[in-house]
Amino acid sequence: MIGRLRGVLAEVEQDHCLIDCAGVGYVVACGARTLQRLPAPGDEATLHIEHLWNAENGPRLYGFLTRDDRRAFTTLTGIQGVGPKAALSVLDVLPPAELTAAVAREDKAAVARANGVGPKLALRIVTELKGKSLGDTSFTPSAPGVHAELAPPPPSITGEAVSALLGLGVAEVNARRAVDQALIRLGEDADLSAVIRAALQELGR
Structure with missing residues (x-):
């Protein structure tokens, strides 16, 4: 399993990048937010990798700039109906800390802003993420009819x-x-x- 790649950023495309590691080029699928924050082609880049098997296309690598992004991705893809593409879309509009806050206040509309995520799937994501850990924060469940207040995470x-x-x-x-x-x-x-x-x-x- 590949957990991290460090090498020269060779190419950046619409939904993936190519990292040259000692002469081997790895195609890594990334969300738009990650691609926008990559260095310029020709510079060194490091990506945290989640290695998944796609039934149609075989193994595929998904890359993230932080461990929290990767952890949020794996948590999201563990939810029924949330594939890698939908998980990346959610993280494009809601980075981990913002996703934590949206879940705590049960903000289904915020999650539904992601491409390919409708109201029903957004509700499932909010429901299933309650109480689950994500990096240094967690999704805190609230009592019925009560919106949980999320304590601000410590400054990063x-x-x-x-x-x-x-x-x-x-x-x-x-x-x-x-x-x-x-x-x-x-x-x-x-x-x-x-x-x-x-x-x-x-x-x-």
């Missing part, structure tokens, strides 16, 4: 670093891309100041 290194760059006047899309690249270089356990410095270096390239 990514969020704090992006906020710092926004405070310096950097556009959000550039800030997020620079921080993502900094974390790829330094690892997800790097401290905030190091991530900010590395992100500024990325912006200066």
Whole structure:
């Protein structure tokens, strides 16, 4: 099983990318949000991989920039009627933290904004995700007729670093891309100041 790929980003297409790892090109299916945050072709990229078997096309790799994204994907695809394409669509409109909040307030309409997810499937997703863990947060079930209040998750290194760059006047899309690249270089356990410095270096390239 392939759990992670690190190599040169060779190509980016509408629904997948190609990563060259020591001369072997891996085709990795990705959601739009992931593809938009990838580095430029020719740069190094690291993707967390979920390796699934498709009855029609055989094995297929699905790639994510964070472990939480991959965990949310595997949780979603464990729900009856939610295939990989629908799971990627949900994560395109609701990143893990936002999906957690939508489930906690039973916001079926937010989930139904995803392409290919109708009201019935959105209801099933919200119902089945209650009480399930997703990264550092969990889907908390609420009593009938009572909407659960979701405690805000602790600030993430990514969020704090992006906020710092926004405070310096950097556009959000550039800030997020620079921080993502900094974390790829330094690892997800790097401290905030190091991530900010590395992100500024990325912006200066």
